[in-house]
Amino acid sequence: MDTTLQDPLVGHVLDGRYRVDARIAVGGMATVYRAVDTRLDRVLALKVMHPSLAADGSFVERFIREAKSVARLAHPNVVQVFDQGTDGSYVYLAMEYVAGCTLRDVLRERGALQPRAALDILEPVLAALGAAHRAGFVHRDMKPENVLIGDDGRVKVADFGLVRSVDTVTSTTGAVLGTVSYLAPEQIEQPGAADPRVDVYACGVVLYEMLTGEKPHDAESAAVVLYKHLHEDVPPPSAVVPGLPFELDELVASATARTPAVRPHDAVALLAQAREARFALSEDQLDAVPPQALAAAHDNADDLTSVIPRSLTVPRPLPVNEDDTGAEAEFHRTSRLESPPPLPPRRRGHSRRRVVTIVAAVLLALGLGAGVWYINSGQFTRVPPLLAKTEAQARDRLEQSGLEVSQVKHAYSDSVKRGTVISSDPASGARIRDNDSVALTISDGPRTVRVPDVEGYRLDKARDLLKDSGLDPGMVTRAFSDEVPRGSVISTDPEKGTERRAGSAIALTVSKGRPIDVPDVTGESLQDARADLEEAGLKVKVATEEVNSAEYDKGQVARQTPADGSTAAEGDTVTLTLSKGPEMIEVPDVVGDSVDEARQQLEAAGFSVDEDRGLLGLFGDTVKGQSVAGGESAPKGSTITIKIR
Template sequence: MIGHELAGRYEILDRIGGGGMALVYKAHDVLLNRKVAVKVLRQQFVHDEEFIRRFRREAQSAAALSHPNVVSIYDVGQEEDIHYIVMEYIDGSNLNEIIQDRAPLQAEEAVRIASQICDALDHAHHSQIIHRDIKPHNILIGKNGRVKVTDFGIARAVTSSTITQTGSVVGSVHYFSPEHAKGVNTGEKSDLYSLGIVMYQMLTGRLPFLGESPISVALKHLQETFEEPREVNPYIPQSVENIVLRAMRKNPLERYASAGEMLRDLETCLQPERLDEPKISFDHSDLDETRVMPAIRGSIADTPLGAARAEKAKAEAEEQDNKWDSSGLEENRKRRWVKPVVTVGATLLVIALVFWGAQTVLGWFDIKEVEVPYVVNKSETDARQILTDAGLKVQEPVVYMNNDTVPKDYVYDQSKSNQRVKVGSFIQLFVSTGPQLETAADYKGQSYEDAVTELQALGVTPDRISRTQDAYSDEVDPGAIISQTPAAGQQFDPKKDKFEFTVSKGKETFPMPNVVGMTQKDAIDLLTSKGLVVKESDIVQEKSYKPQGEVIRQDPYQANDQVAKGSGVTLTVSSGLPDDAIQYTFSIVISPAQAGKSSEIHIVYSDATGENIDWGKKTINDTQTFQVPVVLAPNTEAKVSIFRDGQFADMFSKTYDDAKSGVDSMPNTIPSMAPGQGETGQTDGTQGTNTDGQNTGNGQNTGNGTDNGQQQPQQP
């Protein structure tokens, strides 16, 4: 079982105990992040359908018990042949271990433990649940001193097929009630009898009935008396012994009527006026009326008692024969008084000496009494010092328990307050460990709403849970917690402390830059500087009419899309022209506007790679030939526009089919202008002709330079 995970939730860590019907393991509840105890039914019972049915029903009944002195039941389930009960895990020892270590216990401690057990039984009995197996092994005591009763309802699940094993009743025979030993129906008073035996063992350090076999012990519960507690431990107050004697009556009618009645007796038994109360008495013998005596055979003299009486009679007769008979002699009547006087005097002297000796010896053992100081609300250190100064001792171990009203390390209760006790007496201190603290879980990565729900379940009110701010995070999903106060693992008070959370807004986003048209290297440098990722496998080569090495597409984020740091980007880069592309070079002969003078030539072209591409500018003083390369795609046309001195001079074109046919054409020429001739002027996109620098605005040339009025390209 170690390492197994029940129901996908309870991780079995270690075995911590076991009994006749089940084994108990320490486990971790991975869902609620807490330690639990898991009780697993032994394999020999897993095929008894009636047992399993009652086991579940009784476990569910026990789960209905809600009491601070009852181990809480969290879950009941089955996984294949494993039947289990999940319950509260108590970090401490069971009462049997404490009795073995340091019994007999002080009466105050025994009464305190018995009171909490009795309180638990009272609650269970009101819920119609009988324990039937009260014993020190089933009493758990946490490190804070809290008593917890476990194994409620399990004994009830025993069926007719499992009630006996090899002739003995299943259970703890040393703590059986007489009616339990008889095998008759047991009720609430059976639990009280078992509690009486537990008290007897705490106070004396021994069991009331021992035997060589379970059967012999069970018979002693039915037929024999036990040695009374004060005969074993004379320091037990009479009021406490009375409770044990009444709880352990063999006749159920003479026991306490209920656990509540016994609890009330326990709560007052250590009051000063009750400590020396008369010993309790009962009207009838507590043994069964019908006895089986051994038969007496032969004469009285044949028995040991008859022989003894005969021997005594014979001795008396011989003594009578040996006596001196002084009858007939005359006794001196005057001295008859001497003997009685001497006898009486000697007797009185002996009595006086004995009395004097007794007083002297008692004086040696006479211990001074002191008033017990009241140390409640004092610090533990101060309380110890005050008691030591008064000649008293602190009972170890000190009981540490949570207390919401008393500060940590301060005494909230003590034993024997407002009493006079002998010097050297032990005083039990009850010290506060402060309020019940919880350990903060690690809520990082958990949704804020789930964290609030968990904290409210622990008792943290909504007004003490705040979402202080939201922040970007590359690691934590949106809506999940980035950090918390108090930190994970820190102790906190659910009734007072506040929780603050920083919640993630997800990864920080920014507008995606536009890298289309940039070289591959420049695009990668820009994206990397923004915190984006471009892997070698994310570079896609594709033929296009764009220059080789130029980015022609970016995915999946387009320009100005919101993108987070760390996001991956795919770039499509031009690997060169398509196979059907044609490269053609325009050869253009251009002369200055006026011979002998310089002109600025500006060439702009459009082809398959783009529109209005700036070829460049050049100043000429004489006629020169310009080579303008272009790229043609099927069904397209390339155009070259010439601007001279800022004015449109001419435009030349070539279709894909013409270029593909390879037909040579005459060089394109732009001659100098004759005197008085003007170039078509269009720098603002309007039509018109220019004659000697004058524009008619009607698209006709009135000078030597005419134009058909068609719109010409605008200079970029």
């Protein structure tokens, strides 16, 4: 049976805007649905907190914290958050929908990955986490389940539900958050630790798992896994996959050092190490298929990892001695020429010409061979790895390789530390002549801009102004305002004038209009109720179905949503349900029955019972008459009087 058919939210329009189409996944804290934003006509993912948790303030605060944290991270490798709100008992996030699979799906189907595929996944993950770390946030729950791989090959980090500000003091009462296989030792010893290096550790474990197809510390119980994290180093991947380059062993060892101070200080630093490791590997090493890879997966032309686009900043090294093949072949063909047989004396002149030709061919071959040797060993070198090096370090490396710096340019970068190399021209790994020069591009750090004053602007105009300033419109929260018109911006977070990195998301608070106390119109005619509500500044909608009501006559308002005493915004809609009068039911005939039997029958039918004994019936026990004769109809819940004689 399709379990989505049993989900009450499927087919429901949440908050009057998001039509829930299907359930995607269920977690301990929330359920994720595929939905359509009916206002903007786009597919998105809707993360809805379980209603049982919505009453817990700490859970709601953590849920909203996720929205605010991710909304500020304008990064192509982070799943975006569009909106956050509530609808009755439902607290939800509207998020970017990524059609594809998770890294866990890839590992389950493919086993160990080729080094190139593992690095192609790791690098965008580190870029996303690096943006979070530089913004002051830590993910704290990195694992393959939270790495999404889109059908178009894009890699995105999801589920910032455990995100915590770096300087936040936590009180988790000993509860260990995160998944045990990816926990850093300090998270086990000090639950609630919030430091970028816990994400670095988890990424090292994920890299190990991608390279080997298995977790470094695996056991039947979580307690044993935690013990191994505390007391055992993560083994080198080459111990499981013989032949893996030592550069990958070093990368895993650096990221998973048990002492936090030994690890890279954040994901940006680990990303620089990952790129250096890639540059140091040959094409054959990058494309080597590990024995642990599932053969069926690699025979498939639609390998999920093969669609991951190559990083544009990673040059493709040329094959070693790729220009030698033709020259060496020519040399060997020429050097195998044999001396001709002796000729008669009368052909001596012709013989001399032949000898001269042979000598010239041999000299040409020798010259060509020397030229090949000269070109390959005496004239060319390769540009050394320079990314993430300071300008001084880059100059030293180039000088050691016999190269010079031709030009130094500067550019803004959100992920590369200020003062370090973003790129070089030619790129690292490229072949270049000895004593040639290399141009460097140095990071000036992230470009910062001031948040513009958009207060009082309509939401669409405010969004345009933010984009023109180099910022991204973030999460929209709606609030009442007596001063700001409905649909206009009340404030921004961060506030106007604050400096932020270009591309940062700015949260907007938009006016719902002035608050209105919804009047009570139950019991009124539809005409009177409509007039009262519209006079208060509200719109009216009449429900298509009427309800029976013993309290209100047919045509009167039996129910209203929102109810009396609620607060609504100017222009909000109140739905009215009209009464179709009381439900009429048949009255049982109880004449001749005992009083107890009569009362039991009438109450079971839905009536109240009153007794009329008079003077003669004080001691009687038999019903002699009833106010509504048996077989006739009366409103459900009305009172039937029985006469006792």
